[in-house]
Amino acid sequence: DAGVTQSPTHLIKTRGQQVTLRCSPKSGHDTVSWYQQALGQGPQFIFQYYEEEERQRGNFPDRFSGHQFPNYSSELNVNALLLGDSALYLCASSGGTGFGTEAFFGQGTRLTVV
Amino acid sequence: AQTVTQSQPEMSVQEAETVTLSCTYDTSESNYYLFWYKQPPSRQMILVIRQEAYKQQNATENRFSVNFQKAAKSFSLKISDSQLGDTAMYFCAFISIQGAQKLVFGQGTRLTINP
Numbered sequence: 001d002a003g004v005t006q007s008p009t010h011l012i013k014t015r016g017q018q019v020t021l022r023c024s025p026k027s028g029h030d031t032v033s034w035y036q037q038a039l040g041q042g043p044q045f046i047f048q049y050y051e052e053e054e055r056q057r058g059n060f061p062d063r064f065s066g067h068q069f070p071n072y073s074s075e076l077n078v079n080a081l082l083l084g085d086s087a088l089y090l091c092a093s094s095g096g097t098g099f100g101t102e103a104f105f106g107q108g109t110r111l112t113v114v
Numbered sequence: 115a116q117t118v119t120q121s122q123p124e125m126s127v128q129e130a131e132t133v134t135l136s137c138t139y140d141t142s143e144s145n146y147y148l149f150w151y152k153q154p155p156s157r158q159m160i161l162v163i164r165q166e167a168y169k170q171q172n173a174t175e176n177r178f179s180v181n182f183q184k185a186a187k188s189f190s191l192k193i194s195d196s197q198l199g200d201t202a203m204y205f206c207a208f209i210s211i212q213g214a215q216k217l218v219f220g221q222g223t224r225l226t227i228n229p
Contacts, residue, residue: 108157
């Protein structure tokens with residue numbers, strides 16, 4: 001079992017550009033959540049996808065959008081990048097209802113905006 | 115809204131010692147889950163231990179145990195016989211049974227185990 005895989009591992013973008021991050025959940029998991037972790041901080045919830053729909057959303061602007069595919073993989077898109085978007089983006093997968101069950105995390109994508 | 119607070123930004127102990135990491139949280143709910151996650155330099159979050167709020171018995175996983183004080187909204191992690199591989203960032207996290215199904219994390223504690 002490959003666990004949760006994220007790509008790419010590192011990314012450098014220029015202000016104003018758009019970026020797409022990808023996540024493949026652990027086998028058997030149907031729920032994907034995205035978190036933003038600024039340097040030296042705890043992760044902050046961006047949104048969660050289940051059955052190809054956004055089920056929950058954190059306090060992030062509309063520049064952050066996502067998608068879940070029929071195979072449960074997911075993408076996180078960020079438009080009009082700002083310097084403050086530089087962070088580690090973590091994807092977590094879980095089964096079914098999610099809460100209480102273990103969320104498995106990927107190794108993250110380190111995004112640097114210059 | 116729920117909040118999680120870790121008041122120890124950094125801790126350092128000698129190998130084989132016991133160390134306790136503190137966590138407090140704020141919620142008006144009575145049923146929820148609490149977690150401790152470990153994040154080594156590899157960046158991947160790894161679940162260390164989980165506690166269900168409606169269970170009075172403190173969770174234990176090998177060298178890791180928690181002291182869950184529901185009334186005080188306190189959830190500390192004790193690591194016994196610490197090992198060099200325990201060096202990592204440790205995050206306390208909360209998830210509600212109701213409403214938003216999202217993990218709410220604390221700011222983290224950087225734990226260093228010295229040889």
